[in-house]
Amino acid sequence: VYKRQILSVCIGCMLLFFLFPLHSSADGGAPNLAYVAGTSRGVSIIDIGQQNVNTPFSIDGNPRTIYLSLDGRFLYITQPSLNRVTMIAARTGQVVCTANVPGQPSLLAFDPGANVLYAAGNGANSVTALDPANCNVERTLSMDSPVYGLAVAVVGSGVSGGNGSQLWVADSTSLIIFDHTGKQLDSIPVPGGPHYVTIPAGEMVYVTTRQGTVDAIDLNTHKLISSLLSGGTYGPMDYDAITGEVYVPDLKSNAVDVLIPLSSGSLPLPHEPSHVISLGVSPQSIAITSDGQLGFVALEGGNVAMLDIPGKAVVNTFHVGGNPRFIITGLYPPLIGTTPQQASIWGTVVNILAYAVVIALFIVPLLLFRRYSRAGEGNKGKK
Numbered sequence: 001v002y003k004r005q006i007l008s009v010c011i012g013c014m015l016l017f018f019l020f021p022l023h024s025s026a027d028g029g030a031p032n033l034a035y036v037a038g039t040s041r042g043v044s045i046i047d048i049g050q051q052n053v054n055t056p057f058s059i060d061g062n063p064r065t066i067y068l069s070l071d072g073r074f075l076y077i078t079q080p081s082l083n084r085v086t087m088i089a090a091r092t093g094q095v096v097c098t099a100n101v102p103g104q105p106s107l108l109a110f111d112p113g114a115n116v117l118y119a120a121g122n123g124a125n126s127v128t129a130l131d132p133a134n135c136n137v138e139r140t141l142s143m144d145s146p147v148y149g150l151a152v153a154v155v156g157s158g159v160s161g162g163n164g165s166q167l168w169v170a171d172s173t174s175l176i177i178f179d180h181t182g183k184q185l186d187s188i189p190v191p192g193g194p195h196y197v198t199i200p201a202g203e204m205v206y207v208t209t210r211q212g213t214v215d216a217i218d219l220n221t222h223k224l225i226s227s228l229l230s231g232g233t234y235g236p237m238d239y240d241a242i243t244g245e246v247y248v249p250d251l252k253s254n255a256v257d258v259l260i261p262l263s264s265g266s267l268p269l270p271h272e273p274s275h276v277i278s279l280g281v282s283p284q285s286i287a288i289t290s291d292g293q294l295g296f297v298a299l300e301g302g303n304v305a306m307l308d309i310p311g312k313a314v315v316n317t318f319h320v321g322g323n324p325r326f327i328i329t330g331l332y333p334p335l336i337g338t339t340p341q342q343a344s345i346w347g348t349v350v351n352i353l354a355y356a357v358v359i360a361l362f363i364v365p366l367l368l369f370r371r372y373s374r375a376g377e378g379n380k381g382k383k
Contacts, residue, residue, distance in 0.1 A: 030331045031289035034296045035075060035090075036304055037063040038284075040321030043077060046304060048294065048329070053318050057093040059086070064106040065326045067117065069132070072331030076117060076132070080104035085119045087135055091333035097135035101128045109150035113165040114180040120147035120169070127169055129182070141182050145172035151197035153205065153219060168205060170194035175207060175217065188222050190215060198246065200239040203264040206246050208234035214248055214257075214272075218264050228272045229257055236285045236326060240309065242292030245274070249283035249297065256283055256297060256307075277312055279305060285326045298324035 034046040042059030043066065046052070061079025068075055068090065075090050078101075085105055087096045103124025110117050116138065120127040127141040127150065149170030166185065167178040175194050177185040192211030199205050205217040206228075214229040235249035244261030257273035282300040288309065289295070295307035304324060306316040 030072070031291055031294055031329060032072070032332045034287065034304070034327055034329045035066050035068060036296075036298055036320050036324050036327045037066045037077065038298070038323050038325035040302070043075070044320040044324075046296070046318050046320075048289075048306075051316065053320060056320075057088065059088075061086075063325075065108045066328050067108040067110055068328050068330040070112070072333050074132075076108060078105045078108060078119060078121070080106050080121060080123075085117075085130065085135065087132070089333070091335075099128070099130050099135040099137060101130075102126065103146065107147065107150045109152045109167065111152045111165045111167065111180060113154065116180070118150055118152070118167060120150055122146035122148050125171075127167070139182055141167075141169070141178060143169065143171050143176065147171060148193070148195045148210070149197040149207065151199045151205070153199045154201070155219065168197050168199065170197055170207065175205075177222075186222055188217060188224060190224065191226065196234065196236045198237040198239060200244055200246065200261065201241065202244055202261060204262045206237060206239075206248075206259070208237070208248070212252075214259070216262055220264060225262070225269070228259060228269070232257070235283060238286050238288045238295075240288050240292045241290050247286050247288055247295060248273075249286050251282045251284070251300075254279050254282055256286060256295075258312075275312060277307060277314070279314065281305075284324055287327045287329045289329050294329075296327050296329060298327045300324075 031048050034048060036044045039056060041056040042063050044056040045054040047054055059077055061082035061084060063077050064080050065078045066075055073090055075088050077086050079086060083100060083102055083104060085099045085101050088094060089096060101119045103121035103126065105119045105121040107120045117130045117132045118127055119130060125143045125145055127147055129138045131138055147169055151168045153166045153168060155164045155166055165180055169176045172193055173189060175188045175190055179185055190207060190209060192209035192213055195208045195210050197207045203219050205219055207215050212230060212232055213227045214234055216225040216228055232250040233252040235251055237246055237248050239246045246259040248257045248259060250257055256277040258275050259272050260270045260274045284298040284300060286295060286297045293309055295309050297305040299305055302319060302321045304318045304320055305314045308315045
C-alpha cells in the first residue's frame with residue numbers, strides 16, 4: 001500500500017512536467033522544433049525528432065523574422081510588407097494579437113528582464129517596444145537613421161538579467177546602446193556600417209557590416225575589434241551556448257564560418273574562422289540548438305540543412321519551399337493554454353498543484369511512517 005501511494009504521487013509529478021514543460025531559451029533553443037520564416041506558405045515547422053516537415057502556418061506579409069516565447073507557446077512574426085508584427089499560438093497557428101510597426105519590420109529582439117519585445121526595420125528611424133502579452137506599443141525609441149540590427153545583452157544579475165539588460169541597435173553608422181528604460185548609454189561607430197548583431201553569454205558582441213566584415217566589440221569597455229572576417233556577405237548569426245562558438249552564414253561563399261569565442265583582452269587574436277562548413281548553396285540564416293548538437297540553416301532555393309555540430313557536417317536536408325529567410329529552434333508547445341490569459345490561469349493552477357505535490361511528498365511519508373509505527377506497536381502489545 002505504501003509503495004502504491006508513493007508511486008501515485010510520483011506519477012502526478014511526471015504528468016505535471018509533461019503537460020507544462022519548464023522554460024528554456026528559444027534563441028538557439030531546445031532541439032524539438034525548428035520554425036522557418038519566408039517559406040512557400042509563410043512559416044514552416046520542422047519536427048526534429050520525427051525528421052519531417054509539419055503542416056505550415058499560412059502567414060502573409062512576407063514573414064521575415066521569428067521570435068519564439070521561452071516556453072515555446074507563442075510565435076512572434078514580422079510582416080514587413082504589412083508593417084506589422086503578429087503573435088500566434090505555436091500549437092494551433094491562431095492569431096492572438098497584432099501590432100502596427102513602421103519601417104517594414106524585419107528585426108526582433110526580446111529582453112527577458114524587462115519582458116519587452118523590440119521590433120524594427122530599415123524603413124524607419126525608430127525601434128518599437130511591445131508588450132509580448134498583448135502586442136501593445138509601450139514606447140518608441142527614436143534613431144538618427146534606419147535600423148539594420150537588434151540584440152539584447154543580458155548584463156544584470158541572474159539568468160534574466162533583471163533591469164540590467166541592454167538593447168544594442170545597429171543604425172547606418174554605429175551601434176547605439178540603450179538601457180531597459182530607453183535611455184541611451186553609448187554610441188559606438190562601426191566602419192562599414194553595422195548590420196546583424198548577436199550577443200552570446202560572455203564578454204563579446206559580434207556584428208556583421210554591410211561592407212562585408214565581421215567585427216567584435218568588448219561588452220564592458222566597448223572597444224571595437226575589427227575584421228575577424230572579411231570579404232563576404234554575412235547573414236544573421238547564432239552561437240553555440242555550450243562552446244561559445246559563433247556561426248556566421250556567408251552568402252557569398254555558400255558556407256558557414258565558425259568563429260572561436262573571444263575574451264576581453266585576448267591577444268594575439270586567434271586565426272578566424274576556426275573551421276568552415278561548406279553548403280554549396282547560399283545560407284540565409286542559422287540556428288544552433290541549446291545542447292550544441294544540431295544546427296539548422298535556411299538555404300536559398302527553399303531548403304533547410306541540418307548540421308551535426310560536433311561532426312561539422314550536413315546530415316539532412318528538408319524542403320520547405322519559398323525563399324527561407326530566418327530560422328529558430330525551440331520547445332514543443334505546451335498542451336494547454338493557447339492565449340496569454342489561458343497560459344496565466346494554467347500557470348497559476350500548475351504552481352498551486354506543484355506546491356501541493358511538494359507538500360504531499362513531505363507529509364505523506366511522515367503520516368504513513370507514523371501509521372505503520374503505531375500499527376507495529378499495537379502488534380507488539382498484542383503479542
